[in-house]
Amino acid sequence: MLASLMMFSVYASAHDGANNTASIPEPEQYNYSEHLDIAKVIDITSVEDTQNACGPVDAHMVYVDHKGTTHNLQYKILGGDCQNG
Numbered sequence: 001m002l003a004s005l006m007m008f009s010v011y012a013s014a015h016d017g018a019n020n021t022a023s024i025p026e027p028e029q030y031n032y033s034e035h036l037d038i039a040k041v042i043d044i045t046s047v048e049d050t051q052n053a054c055g056p057v058d059a060h061m062v063y064v065d066h067k068g069t070t071h072n073l074q075y076k077i078l079g080g081d082c083q084n085g
Contacts, residue, residue: 037066038064041063045059
């Protein structure tokens, strides 16, 4: 599931001009067993510079579900500076 979330975050490229940060809720920790109801991705950010890190780093995705509720999801992604995969 994390791999599909990471692929989605790369694919989404989250900056679509709808940068409404006024009503972003507190971060929710992603549970790897939960199904995400994502209708629209608003923003994807990483706390650390993922290109210069090797190992797991914190990331956030702000999205709107199909009911119109905004979520701020905190999850881990793999940094891009690992030499051996």
